[in-house]
Amino acid sequence: MTKNPIVKGKLVCVALNDSEQFNAMQAEFSEAPYKSAPTQPVLYFKPHNTWSTDGAEVEWAVTEGQAAQSMVVGASLAVVFGQECCRVSQEEALNYVDGYTLVHDFSLPEKSYYRPDIKGKCLDTSAPVGAAVVPASDVQDPQALTVVTQINGETVNETPVSQMVRGVAELISTISYIMTLQPGDVIAIGFPGQRAPVKQGDKVSSAIAGTASTGLCELNNQLGQ
Template structure:
């Protein structure tokens, strides 16, 4: 297998900068490529032609070792790896252990999905999320985020992983008030999922080639050092390939689109103590090799 690397976007000299991470060193992608698809202030231009640029990055990695002005990851301010996805689609009720804790009266027969607004919700690792006024049941949801790398439609499950550019941590922050108080017409998904900052992601995008089986990843989340979620993506009702198959039958998927694949057991709403988030809390989540996503609540 190729030498492991991760991609990220950081704030550098007041501007976004796309970087390659290896062993804690961050090197600007543009600095190691002999050519680049325009100014690399984000990963969008790379994802637009992912097969080409991912191969070019791998070929250029030896140059990263010799780059003298690398930035240490511990000193970086991370931005969302994908700042402007075409769409952010989330799958609900997709872990067996989460279905059991809620309890949800049935196992879905197909992936249950909703669209989450991204322009106001996305936040990078370390960026604070403000507890919204009037929300008493602010909750966390550790999820595996899937980033699409090829325009596609009607993709069979057997081929679905080939359209994935990479994976990232995704915290689908939720306001459970709108489950408890739902009117007869049903849950208001905008008030449930759409508040500012309710989609922390990152810090890294790990290329799909370094995740040979997305259904075999540990997924963990803690609040103030207390473990809340500790499960595996093996608990998914519908795996990544099945989610892509289902969604691509409804809509064309484009490079940079993000799919949140659901959360395991341990959310505050499913706990006996109902330990919802509050200002001062620090959320930390990790999935396999994807790094640690840190989110302070203010």
């Protein structure tokens, strides 16, 4: 597996943070097994075996000894921490950020968000993280950024950070009360609700729009055959 130079500790991902997806699921949330919409961020981890980096090939999923029939991908703005962050307010949250990069989350299609999807989310090499970080000093407002993803050169998602249910500062504050965040920890703040389907051999590229350092913020991967 390709080691990533950015992630040193935890890779925390936020699910159901796309407001379009969240709003569209309100009727579903009122039914079993949910019974109500989540009132706190829905979090999941991408463990060490999933970590990869820019330019690396992503393994096609194998389940029960056979190649998976389908996979999907989403891209997220990623917050990289430069110092220990524990129980901080929204107002001071961004002071702990070293910079921003990108995360690709390749997974099996999700059918439910009620329980963490270990099988679909913990696939080897399924979480490439950008190999470079845009310094926080270069980003005046992370809420003004947009993550753009292309598959084989065709744009499949444009996700403004402002479209997220919970913004960057709010997420940092909330998560810092759940767990201490250490230097080198990364939070993927939210993926598009409509993950894009991918095929073996597809090339997936994402970039951050809205900063002069966009060129440092690209993430390119190819699915294995």
